[in-house]
Amino acid sequence: MPFSKVISLPKPLSIPTVDGAKRWWHRLTPHRQDRVAMLAPLAAVMLFFAAIVAALGYLRLEEMDREQEAVQRDVEYTQQRLRLRLLERQEQISRIAQEISTGELDVSEFKSRASNLVDQYPEVQALAWVDDRKRTRASLGMGANSSGPYQMPGDVLVKEDRDAGYTLARQLNQLLYVQPPQNKDEGPLLQLLIPLNAKNRFSGVLITEYSVDGLYRYGVPSEVSARYAISLQDSSGRLLAGTSIPTRKLVSRFLPWAAPSNEYSMPVSPVGSGLVIRAQAYRASLGVIGSGLFWLVSALSILTAWMLIANWRHTRRRLQAQQALMSETNFRRAMENSMLTGMRAMDLQGRITYVNAAFCQMTGWTESDLVGRTAPFPYWPDSEREHVAARLEEELTGNATPGGIQVRVKRKDGSLFDARLYVSPLIDAIGTQTGWVTSMTDITEPNRVREQLTASHQRFTTVLEALDASISVAPLGSDELLFANKLYRQWFGVQAGGHLQLVAEAGMPSSPTNHDSDDSVDSFAGLPTTTLQDSDSESAEIFITALGKWLEVRTRYLSWVDGRLAQMVIATDITTRRLAEEQAAIQTERAQTASRLITMGEMASSVAHELNQPLTAINNYCNGMVSRIKDKQISEPDLLVALEKTAKQAQRAGQIIQRIRSFVKRSEPNRTLSEVTTMVAEAVELAEIELRRFNVRLNPYVAARIPMVMVDPILIEQVLVNLLRNAAESIDSALRQTSDRIVELRVGPKRIEGKPVVEFSVQDTGKGLAPEVMARLYEAFYSTKADGMGIGLSLCRSIVESHLGRMTAENIYNGPDVVGCRFSFWVPLNDNGTLTFSEPPSQPNLG
Numbered sequence: 001m002p003f004s005k006v007i008s009l010p011k012p013l014s015i016p017t018v019d020g021a022k023r024w025w026h027r028l029t030p031h032r033q034d035r036v037a038m039l040a041p042l043a044a045v046m047l048f049f050a051a052i053v054a055a056l057g058y059l060r061l062e063e064m065d066r067e068q069e070a071v072q073r074d075v076e077y078t079q080q081r082l083r084l085r086l087l088e089r090q091e092q093i094s095r096i097a098q099e100i101s102t103g104e105l106d107v108s109e110f111k112s113r114a115s116n117l118v119d120q121y122p123e124v125q126a127l128a129w130v131d132d133r134k135r136t137r138a139s140l141g142m143g144a145n146s147s148g149p150y151q152m153p154g155d156v157l158v159k160e161d162r163d164a165g166y167t168l169a170r171q172l173n174q175l176l177y178v179q180p181p182q183n184k185d186e187g188p189l190l191q192l193l194i195p196l197n198a199k200n201r202f203s204g205v206l207i208t209e210y211s212v213d214g215l216y217r218y219g220v221p222s223e224v225s226a227r228y229a230i231s232l233q234d235s236s237g238r239l240l241a242g243t244s245i246p247t248r249k250l251v252s253r254f255l256p257w258a259a260p261s262n263e264y265s266m267p268v269s270p271v272g273s274g275l276v277i278r279a280q281a282y283r284a285s286l287g288v289i290g291s292g293l294f295w296l297v298s299a300l301s302i303l304t305a306w307m308l309i310a311n312w313r314h315t316r317r318r319l320q321a322q323q324a325l326m327s328e329t330n331f332r333r334a335m336e337n338s339m340l341t342g343m344r345a346m347d348l349q350g351r352i353t354y355v356n357a358a359f360c361q362m363t364g365w366t367e368s369d370l371v372g373r374t375a376p377f378p379y380w381p382d383s384e385r386e387h388v389a390a391r392l393e394e395e396l397t398g399n400a401t402p403g404g405i406q407v408r409v410k411r412k413d414g415s416l417f418d419a420r421l422y423v424s425p426l427i428d429a430i431g432t433q434t435g436w437v438t439s440m441t442d443i444t445e446p447n448r449v450r451e452q453l454t455a456s457h458q459r460f461t462t463v464l465e466a467l468d469a470s471i472s473v474a475p476l477g478s479d480e481l482l483f484a485n486k487l488y489r490q491w492f493g494v495q496a497g498g499h500l501q502l503v504a505e506a507g508m509p510s511s512p513t514n515h516d517s518d519d520s521v522d523s524f525a526g527l528p529t530t531t532l533q534d535s536d537s538e539s540a541e542i543f544i545t546a547l548g549k550w551l552e553v554r555t556r557y558l559s560w561v562d563g564r565l566a567q568m569v570i571a572t573d574i575t576t577r578r579l580a581e582e583q584a585a586i587q588t589e590r591a592q593t594a595s596r597l598i599t600m601g602e603m604a605s606s607v608a609h610e611l612n613q614p615l616t617a618i619n620n621y622c623n624g625m626v627s628r629i630k631d632k633q634i635s636e637p638d639l640l641v642a643l644e645k646t647a648k649q650a651q652r653a654g655q656i657i658q659r660i661r662s663f664v665k666r667s668e669p670n671r672t673l674s675e676v677t678t679m680v681a682e683a684v685e686l687a688e689i690e691l692r693r694f695n696v697r698l699n700p701y702v703a704a705r706i707p708m709v710m711v712d713p714i715l716i717e718q719v720l721v722n723l724l725r726n727a728a729e730s731i732d733s734a735l736r737q738t739s740d741r742i743v744e745l746r747v748g749p750k751r752i753e754g755k756p757v758v759e760f761s762v763q764d765t766g767k768g769l770a771p772e773v774m775a776r777l778y779e780a781f782y783s784t785k786a787d788g789m790g791i792g793l794s795l796c797r798s799i800v801e802s803h804l805g806r807m808t809a810e811n812i813y814n815g816p817d818v819v820g821c822r823f824s825f826w827v828p829l830n831d832n833g834t835l836t837f838s839e840p841p842s843q844p845n846l847g
Contacts (some may be wrong), residue, residue: 032318039310042305049301056294067262067281073223073278075264082219082277083269089121089208090192091272097194097206100129114140123214125189129196131204131484134166141209167192169205177271179234180209188212188240190275212275216241228279233265235273244739245280270540319348342440345426350374353435362419362442395436396424406443415445425471456652470551470571472499475564482566491547491571506540506553541574550578618646671803674713676706676758680747682713684722687728694728696741703748707829709758711803716760716827719796720745723762723823726793730821731767740765750826757805757826768811768818777809800825 008656022076028036057790096113099105105113107129114127118140126141136142165178178191190210196203212232220242231242265278300783336343342359347350355370363370363379370377380388384407404422411417420443426435464471471489474481475498481496492498539554551571560566625642628634680702691698727743744763749756769777775794805827811818 025187034315038308045301045304049297052297052639064262065197069283070263071228072264074228075266075277078224079266079268079277082215082223085219086270089124093208094194097196099204100206101196101198110138111140122218123210124208125211126209128207130207132202156212165191165193166205170193170202177274179274190271213241225515228281231278233276233278239613295413312680332573344359344438345435347435359440362440363409377571381408381416384408411539417442418447419443420499473566473568474499475560475566482560499569502553503555503570505542508540508555549573550575618650622646663694670710673708673710675708676747677702679713679716683717687721690725691728694732695738696728696731696743698745700745706749709827709829715799719799719825720760721797727762727764730764734766736765752826756829759824760824761822761824763812763822768821769809803827
C-alpha cells in the first residue's frame with residue numbers, strides 16, 4: 001500500500017495566499033500603502049511588548065497577593081498579642097478600682113499596688129486616683145500628691161482639654177480608653193479611665209497611662225518586627241510608635257504592580273479605632289525594576305518603534321513638502337489673478353515680461369498687448385510722456401522713492417485715472433536681480449475723499465475758531481499742544497501751559513486712572529484700545545487770576561488722529577453767571593435771616609414769658625437766702641442747695657437766650673454731617689414756647705438709628721420751627737377743644753423714588769387748607785394772616801429744595817370733613833446717596 005494512502009492529509013487552511021495579498025496591496029492608494037507599511041511593523045512590536053509586560057505584571061500581582069496574605073496573618077497575630085496584654089492589665093486595674101470603690105484600699109496600699117504594677121509591666125507608665133472633685137488622692141508617675149485640681153504633670157494645654165477624658169468617663173460611667181494631648185517633652189500616651197462608684201454614686205476616676213512605645217516594644221513579637229515595619233498610629237494616621245516605610249509614588253505612577261500594596265492595618269482592641277497597628281513588608285528592590293529581561297525587551301521595542309516612526313515621519317515630510325509646493329504655486333497664481341492691485345514685471349532692459357489680470361483690467365489692455373512691449377507703453381498719456389519716461393528711467397536705475405510715485409494712466413478707451421506705483425527689485429532663486437516688479441493702485445477715489453476731508457476740516461476749524469469757548473487738545477504725558485482755537489490763543493498763547501493750568505486748577509487728572517489696576521509703572525495701564533466714549537467727561541468751575549474770570553472747565557479723553565491718547569479741555573467764561581448767582585445767594589440769605597427775625601418777633605411775648613419764670617425763681621431764691629442769712633436761720637447745706645437751684649435757673653435762662661441767638665444769628669450756609677435727633681430737639685425747644693402760648697400739646701416721634709444727613713442744621717431747624725408755629729396758629733384759629741389741640745411731629749427714614757431719604761412730617765388738627773390757598777401756598781408775599789408777610793413757606797420750600805429735597809402739603813380728612821393738615825418734607829441722606837450710619841445719641845426729651 002502506498003504511503004500516501006495510509007496517511008490522510010488534512011485540508012489546507014483558509015489562509016490568504018501571496019497572490020491575494022499582492023492584489024489587495026496594489027488596490028490600495030499610495031497614501032494608504034505608506035500607512036500600512038509603517039503601522040504593521042509598529043503594531044507587531046507593540047503587541048510583543050504588551051505581551052511581555054502583561055506576563056511580568058501577572059507574575060508580580062500573584063506575588064503581591066501572597067505577600068499581602070502573609071502580612072495580614074502576622075498583623076492579626078500581633079493584634080491578638082497586644083489585645084491580650086491590654087485585657088490582662090485592664091483586668092488587674094479594674095480590681096484595684098473595685099477595691100477603691102468598696103473602700104478596701106486606702107492611699108498607701110494604692111501606692112504600693114500601683115508601684116508593683118508599674119515595676120512589673122513596663123508599658124504601664126503611671127496611675128492616678130482622682131476623686132469626684134477632680135482632686136488627686138494619690139498618683140504614681142504623674143507628679144506629687146496634692147489636694148489641688150487634677151492636672152497632668154508638665155501640661156502645657158488648657159485644663160479643659162486634659163479633663164476631656166475625665167468628663168467623658170463621668171458622663172458615660174463606664175471604662176474607656178482615650179489619647180490625651182501630647183506634650184513636647186513626653187512620648188505618646190494612652191489613658192485607661194475607670195469610673196469609681198461608691199454605693200451607686202460617682203466617687204472619682206482611676207486613671208492609668210500606658211506608654212504607646214512600651215506597648216510596641218513589649219507587645220509586638222520580635223519575629224514579626226524583624227520581617228515587617230510595624231507601627232502604631234492614631235485614627236488620623238499619625239505615627240505614635242514603631243517605624244514606617246514611605247510610599248514611592250513616582251514608581252507607582254508608571255508601574256501599578258510596583259506599588260507597596262503588601263501592607264495591612266487594623267485597630268487594636270479593646271482601644272478601638274483610636275489605636276491602629278500597621279505593618280509594611282520590607283523590600284530590598286522592586287522586582288520588575290531589577291529585571292534585566294524587562295528592560296532589555298523594553299529598550300529594543302522602543303528603539304524599533306522609534307526607528308519605524310522616524311522613517312514614516314521622514315517620508316511624510318517629503319510628501320508634505322511636495323504638496324505644499326503645489327499648494328503655494330496654486331495659491332500664488334490665484335492670488336495674482338484675484339488681487340485688485342496691478343502687477344507688472346520688467347527685465348533689466350525695460351521690456352514687460354509679466355502683467356496680472358488686475359493690471360489688464362485697470363488699463364483695458366490685454367496681456368498679449370503688453371507683454372514684450374518696451375517704452376513708450378500704450379497706457380502712457382500723450383501729454384505726460386516725457387514725465388512718465390523720466391519716472392521709468394528712475395525706476396530702471398533703482399532710484400525710485402520708497403513711498404511710491406503718483407502718475408496719470410490712460411485706459412484703452414482714452415479715459416485717465418490717478419495711480420500710485422511701487423517699485424521693488426526682482427530677485428531669482430540664486431540671489432541675482434533679473435528685473436523690476438511694479439505694483440499699481442488706482443487712487444482716484446482716495447484722492448477725491450482726501451480733498452473732501454480737507455474741505456471738511458477747513459469748515460470744522462472755522463466753526464471752532466468762532467466759538468466763545470476756549471478749546472485745546474494735548475497728548476497725555478507731553479507738553480505738546482495738538483490743537484487750540486482762537487479764544488485759547490487770546491487767553492493763553494500758543495503754548496500748552498494754559499491747557500495744563502486749567503487741568504491742574506480744576507483738580508482733574510492729567511491722565512486716566514485705572515482703579516482696578518495695581519500697575520504703578522504705566523499710568524495708561526488698563527486703557528481701552530478701541531474708541532473712547534465721548535460721554536466720559538468731567539467739569540469744574542475755577543477762577544483764573546491772570547484773566548480775572550470764572551471759567552467752567554470740562555475735560556474728556558479722546559483718541560487723536562495719529563492714535564495717541566489725548567485730553568481735550570473746553571473752558572467757558574461764566575463770570576457773569578457766577579456774579580448773578582452770588583447776588584442771588586446773598587438775597588436768599590438775607591431773606592432767611594429776616595424770616596428768622598420775624599419769627600422771633602412774633603414769638604417775643606412767649607419768649608419773655610418763658611424767660612420770666614427762671615428770672616422770678618432766681619429773684620425768689622436770692623431774697624429768701626438774704627432774709628434767712630440776716631436772721632441767721634440758714635445752715636451751710638441749705639445755703640448750698642439754694643445756690644445750686646439758683647444756678648440751675650440761671651443756666652436755664654442762659655440756654656433759652658443762647659438757643660434764640662444761634663437761631664437768629666446771620667451766618668453763611670454750612671452743610672455738615674448732622675444728627676437728625678439733635679436738630680429736632682433744638683427746633684422743638686424753640687417752638688414749644690409758642691406752643692404753650694397757644695395751649696397746644698406736641699407729640700413728637702423720632703425713629704431710632706436714623707442715618708446722618710448732609711445739611712445746614714440751622715436752616716432745617718428754621719423750617720421745623722415755621723411749620724410747628726403754623727400748626728399751632730392753625731389749631732388756635734380753629735378754636736379746637738383742649739383735648740384736640742395736638743400737633744404731631746414724626747421723623748423717620750424712608751425710600752422715595754428708589755433712593756433713601758429722611759422724612760419730616762408736621763400734622764395739626766386745624767381747619768386745613770382751602771383749595772385757593774393750596775394753589776398759592778408757596779407764592780411769595782401771599783399770606784392768609786392779617787399781619788403776615790407771606791415769605792415763610794416760600795423760604796421753607798427754597799431751603800428744602802436747596803438740600804435736594806421736596807416739600808408737600810395735604811389735608812387730613814375724616815370722611816367728607818377736614819380734620820387737619822399735614823406738611824411733609826424730605827432730604828436725601830447725603831449728596832451721593834450713600835448711607836452713613838452712626839450710633840444714635842440718647843433720645844432727647846421732645847415733649
